[in-house]
Each structure stands twice: as C-alpha cells, then as structure tokens.
Amino acid sequence: MSTAELHTLTGAYALHALPEDERVAFERHLGACEACAQEVRELSATAARLGLAVSVTAPPGLRDRVLRDITTVRQEPPPHGRSSRAGAPAGRAGRWSTYALAACVAAAAAFGGVAVWQNQVAQDARQETDRAQQHNEQVARVLTASDATTTAADLGDGARGTVVVSQSVNRAVFLASDMAQPPGGKVYQLWFDDAGTMRSAGLMNPSATDDAVLLDGPVDRASGMGITVEPAGGSDQPTSAPVALMEFGAA
Template identity: 90%
Template sequence: MSTAELHTLTGAYALHALPEDERVAFERHLGACEACAQEVRELSATAARLGLAVSATPPPALRERVLRKITTVRQEPPPHGRGARPTSSARRAGRWSTYALAACVAAAAAFGGVAVWQNQVAQDARQETDRAQRHNEQVARVLTAPDARTTAADLGDGARGTVVVSRSVNKAVFLASDMAHPPDGKVYQLWFDEGGTMRSAGLMNPAATDDAVLMDGPLDRASGMGITVEPAGGSDRPTSAPVALMEFETA
C-alpha cells in the first residue's frame, strides 16, 4: 500500500473499520506522520461525540412480549351441570386449547432462551469491541504522543521491527512486519530491558506475520527491549537466545 493511500485511511482507522492488515500498516505509518496523527485525534473525538448523541434504549425483550400474549389465550369453560360429561367436540376443543397453551409456554421458554443467548452474544461482542477500541486508542496515543521516539531494526529473513516509546504516556508499541511464524508450540515474547534485567512485556500473536503490540506494563526505567522464542503461554524469564535486542531512542 502506497503512502498516498495510507493518508486516506484516517477516518476508517478512527472508526475501527480497517481490516487487520491495513490497520497494522496504517499504525506503522501513523508513528511517522504527524498530519495523520492529528487527524486521527480529531476524528476520534468527533466520533465519540456523535456516538453519545445517537445512543438509544433498546426495545423490550421478545420474551416479555410472548409472556403477555399467553395471558390472552381463553380457557375453555367447564361443562354445564355437576355430573355432565363433555361431548367429543368439547373434548377436542379442550385438547386443542391445552395444546395451544402448551405451545405458547414452550415458545416463551424457547424465545426466552434465545433472547438470553442473543443478549449474551451481544454482550460478548460489545466487550470484545470495547477491548479492541481501548487497545487501538492506547496504541494511537503512544504513536501520536509529542514525545514519541522510534527505533527500527532488521530482524532477519526480510522481517522488520519498529518500537515506538513515549515517556509521557509511559508505554511502548512494537510494530512487526513480515515476521516468520514461530515453531509449533512456541510464541514470540517481548521484554523490557531494565539495565540488563528483562521484564516480560507480553506475547505476540503467533498466527500474525504483521502485528502491532501494545507492550504490557509501564515503560518506567526500560532503556531497550528484546524478543525471544518461548513456550506457548510465555515464560517468567527468557529461555532462548534473543531474536532481537533494540535500544530505545532517547533524543
């Protein structure tokens, strides 16, 4: 994707509407383009205000509507006379009324279950969207910080790594491009280097060759970072030779 095309993605990025590959490419571009960074900040603020302006309360649940409908099903009257036996037509009508009521109850239960399931799915989707939005906002905050500093390194086999740090935000973002997949059962783990002591800074997505990772934990006194190959789930301390060691830009 050309630089000219990247300049046109600010609106889609602010609305979290970019596919994964374009999002990663744009975030790499965002770290070096102050014009796009400023536009993203302005568009994100506008989108947030518009979202608040159009918020609305959802309609009542389907389950409640079905339960109200059940109350309108007419019950068959009892047969006339204390000892009277119901006619065959009355018995059939009674059975059908019972079946109808049972069907309504079953429908209410089913619709109630579907409503609960749909509500849970919607809540899960909202939570996932919220997590992605918070991640993107934090990444953008680091990349667009006035004191953001960038360091890039060749990771071998055509792979490229870039780390952006902001002391004012106290966070770092690692951007990877064309990284080889780790071996089966392994994962790339990121580390903050604090005077030779390595502190875990999170795991990369083993399925992604291009990735934008908000490094876990505060920047604090870290002066650099490292990448190692670790067992799935990560390690408490590095267990392999580093794939890369990068010093943070300080000026």
C-alpha cells in the same frame, strides 16, 4: 489457582473477560492443555459469529398461547401402546400432564432465553470492540507523542521490527512487519530490558505477520526490549536465545 479451576475459564478467556492475573495464568495453562486450547479456538470463532447476529425476540403472546394450548391438546398415551387401563395407579395421568406442562413452559421460556443469550453475546462483542478501540487510542498516543523515539531493527528473513517509546506516556509500541509465524505451540514474547533483567511485556498474536503491539506495563527505567520464542502462554523468564534485542532511542 488450581488446574481444575483453570479448565473452567475457556469461555471467559474467549470473550476477553478475565482480569489480568487470571488471563496470564490461563495463557500459561493453554501451552500444556490442548483440550482447552481447542475449546478456546471454537468458542472464539462462535462468539465472533454470534456477536454479528441480531437478537430475535419471541413473538408477542407466544408464552400465553403455548400455556393456553396445552389445556386443549390431548396428551399422548405412555410408550409401548399401553393406554390407561383398569388397575392403573391413580394419578398417573395427572403426572403425565404435569410433565407435559413443565416441558411446554420450559420450551416457551427457551424462546426468551435465546434472545437474552444472544443479547449477552452481542454485548460482550461490543465490549470487546470498545477494548480494541481503547487499545488503538493508546497506541496512537505513543506514536504521536511529542517525545516519541523510534528504533528499527532487521529481524531476519525480510522481517522488520520498530519500537516506539514515549517517556511522557510511559508506554512503548512494537511494530512488526513480515514476521514469520512462530513454530507450532510457540509464541513470540516481548520483554523490557531493565538493566539486564528481562521483564515480560506481553505476547504477540501468533497468527499475525504484521502487528502493532502495545507493550504490557510501563516503560519506567527500561533501556530496551527483546523478543524471544516461548511456549504458548509465555514464560516468567526468557527460555530461548533472543530473536532480537533493541535499545530505546534517546529523546
């Protein structure tokens, strides 16, 4: 995917509407594009506010009333005080009326358009709520699995990390407590340890000090997990010393 194409994904990313491969590519792009990062922050805040708004439908008959009124309201003369005069090209008044009609129709349509747009934003917010609920249900499945194993570690400066693994569910959850926020432009990235080969397991929310993260992908044969500090958007392989390495407990 080209950089030009990535610049167009801010809106879809803010609404969590990107497929997994495009989301990963765009998050990497965010680490190098402050303009897109700023736009995502603004769009996310706006979407959150609008998602709580109630759509307002235009009053009944508004469009018909506007179209009726434009046939009786006198058109203002052209600018600079030059009204119709002898020698003026035939059809000018007709063209002005056409422009006024088009503008009024567009204005009337806009009332309905705003309601449709608000409905779409609200629908997107509901879909995001559904995704959050599905995430919480998956986390609960791991935490309550009969074969769940738990490993805890001291992450320094009072922070604690706990990883819960269920082989039957084939997923893992990382629980963070009192973690310091990463440096500006950085993010904590989680990794599965596949016999010494690190496999990306997703990113933590950089603004959350307490978090429950469902690791991306299946556990499979992973024997543990690690945490590193990476550029915003994450890395294909760890680029810094691990903040923590944790072995998965035996069932």
